[in-house]
Amino acid sequence: MDEQNKNLILATVLSALVILVWITFFSPEPPVAPPADPAVTSSTTGSGTGEVAATPSITGETATAPTLTTSPEETREIALAKTARVAIETDRVRGSLSLKGGRIDDLSLNDYHVSQEPGSETVILLSPASAPEPYYALYGWTPASSGSLEIEDVPGANTIWAVESGKKLTAETPVTLVWTNTKGMVFHRKISIDSDYMFSIEQSVTNNSDEAQKVQPYGIVARHGEPEVIGFYILHEGVVRSADGELEETKYKNVKKLNPFEGGVGDVVKVETNGWIGFTDKYWMTTLIAGKDRTFDAVTKFSPTHTLYQTDMRLPIVSVAPGATETVTTSLFAGAKEWEAIRHYQDEDGISQFVDSIDWGMFFFLTKPIFQVLHFMNNLIGNMGVAIISLTILIKALLFPLAYKSYVSMARMKELQPEMEKLKEKAGDDRQKMQQEMMKLYKEKKVNPASGCLPILLQIPIFFSLYKVIFVTIELRQAPFFGWIHDLSLPDPTSILNLFGLMPWNAPDPSSFLAIFSIGVFPILMGISMWMQQKLNPAPSDKTQAQIFAWMPWVFMFMLGRFASGLVLYWVANNTITFTQQYLIMRSQGVKPDVFGNILSGIRKGKDKE
Numbered sequence: 001m002d003e004q005n006k007n008l009i010l011a012t013v014l015s016a017l018v019i020l021v022w023i024t025f026f027s028p029e030p031p032v033a034p035p036a037d038p039a040v041t042s043s044t045t046g047s048g049t050g051e052v053a054a055t056p057s058i059t060g061e062t063a064t065a066p067t068l069t070t071s072p073e074e075t076r077e078i079a080l081a082k083t084a085r086v087a088i089e090t091d092r093v094r095g096s097l098s099l100k101g102g103r104i105d106d107l108s109l110n111d112y113h114v115s116q117e118p119g120s121e122t123v124i125l126l127s128p129a130s131a132p133e134p135y136y137a138l139y140g141w142t143p144a145s146s147g148s149l150e151i152e153d154v155p156g157a158n159t160i161w162a163v164e165s166g167k168k169l170t171a172e173t174p175v176t177l178v179w180t181n182t183k184g185m186v187f188h189r190k191i192s193i194d195s196d197y198m199f200s201i202e203q204s205v206t207n208n209s210d211e212a213q214k215v216q217p218y219g220i221v222a223r224h225g226e227p228e229v230i231g232f233y234i235l236h237e238g239v240v241r242s243a244d245g246e247l248e249e250t251k252y253k254n255v256k257k258l259n260p261f262e263g264g265v266g267d268v269v270k271v272e273t274n275g276w277i278g279f280t281d282k283y284w285m286t287t288l289i290a291g292k293d294r295t296f297d298a299v300t301k302f303s304p305t306h307t308l309y310q311t312d313m314r315l316p317i318v319s320v321a322p323g324a325t326e327t328v329t330t331s332l333f334a335g336a337k338e339w340e341a342i343r344h345y346q347d348e349d350g351i352s353q354f355v356d357s358i359d360w361g362m363f364f365f366l367t368k369p370i371f372q373v374l375h376f377m378n379n380l381i382g383n384m385g386v387a388i389i390s391l392t393i394l395i396k397a398l399l400f401p402l403a404y405k406s407y408v409s410m411a412r413m414k415e416l417q418p419e420m421e422k423l424k425e426k427a428g429d430d431r432q433k434m435q436q437e438m439m440k441l442y443k444e445k446k447v448n449p450a451s452g453c454l455p456i457l458l459q460i461p462i463f464f465s466l467y468k469v470i471f472v473t474i475e476l477r478q479a480p481f482f483g484w485i486h487d488l489s490l491p492d493p494t495s496i497l498n499l500f501g502l503m504p505w506n507a508p509d510p511s512s513f514l515a516i517f518s519i520g521v522f523p524i525l526m527g528i529s530m531w532m533q534q535k536l537n538p539a540p541s542d543k544t545q546a547q548i549f550a551w552m553p554w555v556f557m558f559m560l561g562r563f564a565s566g567l568v569l570y571w572v573a574n575n576t577i578t579f580t581q582q583y584l585i586m587r588s589q590g591v592k593p594d595v596f597g598n599i600l601s602g603i604r605k606g607k608d609k610e
Contacts, residue, residue, distance in 0.1 A: 076124075076128070076131040079128045079130040080106055080131075082128075084099040086167075087168045089168055089170055090170055090171045092110050093193070094107075097169065097175070098128060099160060099162075100159070101138055101156070102139060102140075102161045103129070104126065104138075105134075105135075105136030105137070108123065108125065109284075111336070112283075112336060112474075112477075116478055125286065125334055134222070135223045135224070137222075137332050139189065139201055139203060139218070139219050140217075141155060141216065142215065142218060144317055148211060148213070149183070149215065152181075153182070153183055153185070154181070154187070159179055160179075161178065161179050162179065164176045164177065164178040164188070169192075169193055176190045177189045177190075184207070184208040186206040187203070189201065189202070189203050189204075190204075196335065196341045197335025198333055198345060198349075199331060199333075200330075201332060202327060203327070203329075204326065205318070205320055205325065207323065207324055207325075212320065212321050213320050214317050214320070215317070216314065216315065216317045216318065217318065217328045218315065219312070219315075220288075220311070220312050221278045221288055221332075222310045223309040226252070226307060227252060227281075236249045236359045237282065238252045238254070238279065239255055239278070239280075239300050239309075239311055240277070241300070241311075242276050242356075243270075243275040244271060244272050244275060247353050248269075252309060255309060256304070258300060263303055264301055264302050264305070265302050265304075266299060267300055268297050268298070269297070270298075271295065271296050274292050274352040275290065276333075276354070279311065282472065283336055283474040285335070287333045288311065288330065289313075289331040289332065289351055290313055291331065296313050296315045313330065315330070331349075336474050337357055337474055338474060338475070339355070339375060340375075342357060343355050359468075359472050360468070361468045370462075370466055373390075373394065374475075377390045377391065378475070378479075384479035384480070385479075385480070385566065388570050389569070389570075389573045391570070393573070396577045396581070402458070403578075407586060463567075463570075466566075466567060470564045471489065476488055477489050481566075485569075490564060490565065491568075492519070492520025492522045492561075494520035494521050495508075495519070495520060496519055496520070497517060519557060519562075520565075522565055522568045522569060522572060523560060526571045527554055527557030528553070529575035530556055532575075534549055534552075534553065535595045536593045536595060583595075
């Protein structure tokens with residue numbers, strides 16, 4: 001076995017092994033149609049109690065906020081109709097806020113649909129407490145235990161607010177709510193929204209009594225029931241928290257394992273200067289943001305009684321002197337994790353680590369620049385598939401010096417073939433002597449037999465990083481290419497089992513055993529491109545090597561056939577460019593690859609075996 005073939009086989013087998021492990025342990029079942037997003041489903045899988053979330057028990061000078069129990073309603077629409085509401089309407093979102101509790105509990109994302117089918121519903125992010133799947137934001141105050149205020153003297157979950165100004169919440173017109181208690185205190189809540197997904201919540205309290213009062217403002221994002229999650233190992237779904245430069249992610253199952261306290265489990269983290277906390281799905285996020293240079297307690301909580309997940313932002317206690325007004329302004333992000341939008345909030349508003357709410361993974365030093373290049377090229381070209389091809393060309397250009405050395409070394413080793421054959425005859429069965437003579441020959445001719453492996457091995461982290469980008473970024477969701485590829489984040493929808501739609505039956509369901517054979521056009525092109533790349537060199541004389549080489553392209557074709565079509569597109573482009581580079585470099589070194597001759601030779605050997 002010559003060193004050139006040995007190294008190529010080693011690199012190819014290692015690549016196949018890594019991808020096989022990836023598929024076995026990390027890859028979810030690939031859908032043939034867009035899966036229902038966790039925030040979109042309308043099945044009655046929620047807790048069914050209708051109990052509005054409360055702040056967790058807080059030690060010191062605070063008490064718990066009130067709760068509100070209602071009967072679960074039949075549909076989301078019925079639940080919305082049960083309370084007086086103020087409409088929310090911008091170019092990007094629509095919904096309403098409830099005057100009961102002043103909750104932001106009805107929000108849909110105008111730019112995103114459940115599927116690409118005509119007339120598909122828009123993605124619903126937030127729903128009211130008595131809807132099938134409650135998910136909402138709630139703000140309020142708690143009285144300090146040392147003061148004279150009772151829990152009914154501060155606005156909470158069941159407070160009925162009045163509209164002081166604003167008929168509709170838009171990007172241009174905020175809405176101000178007002179509530180007055182029986183002890184001379186007036187509470188205002190001014191809610192604004194920008195042109196994307198950021199709400200501003202300005203809470204103020206005016207003390208018209210003769211006694212100083214202490215109150216503590218809070219914000220809550222609550223989620224009832226067990227959220228539907230994709231359950232993919234490399235994707236985080238659950239609580240996400242940034243506290244003074246430290247990002248922490250806690251999956252829903254791990255929230256249940258936090259520190260026990262009365263009524264449930266949870267933890268409290270003190271944030272000194274900059275932080276935020278909330279829930280993240282694959283593409284959507286709802287987070288409470290205290291603001292730069294503001295101290296608060298970030299609370300994660302789970303109540304098993306009501307299957308209630310909750311994140312709280314507890315701000316410092318405010319002392320309100322007689323005749324004085326105190327105001328606290330915080331923010332709420334509720335929307336899609338669009339890179340440009342959240343980067344703007346991070347850079348312009350100083351929200352630390354906000355871009356990292358996108359799950360970039362352990363290869364973040366690759367996934368971030370890869371995505372930025374894709375995003376730039378997509379904005380420039382207007383097609384994400386072409387952007388992936390452009391990215392492939394750029395990566396190949398960056399790796400070209402290394403590839404050039406590799407292919408030059410391979411070409412020189414081709415020149416050494418006659419001398420290596422003589423060494424084999426001379427050494428006979430003495431393998432040690434053969435190895436010594438070969439190493440001596442490599443040293444004399446200045447050839448590195450291992451250089452052929454490195455370019456292939458470098459493709460593995462790039463491949464995984466691109467896979468991560470395609471899987472987690474919303475910019476790739478439902479991104480079309482050309483022809484039959486309408487969503488690059490999903491597998492090629494065509495199938496060889498129905499002749500790519502020509503036969504009058506459907507492709508197998510992705511959950512069936514036959515799905516692995518249901519490969520589309522692009523996976524087949526990937527297999528062919530790998531096969532053509534092999535044919536730049538004659539088949540190894542060793543039968544075992546020849547069999548491995550013969551099967552490898554088709555094994556890869558089926559292994560990667562159900563991966564996202566954007567990833568397979570990258571692989572096809574990469575193979576095509578690699579073939580072209582290797583062919584031209586070998587020609588420049590005086591080696592003339594006989595591609596068609598090698599193909600015919602392989603066919604003849606196959607017939608001889610028969």
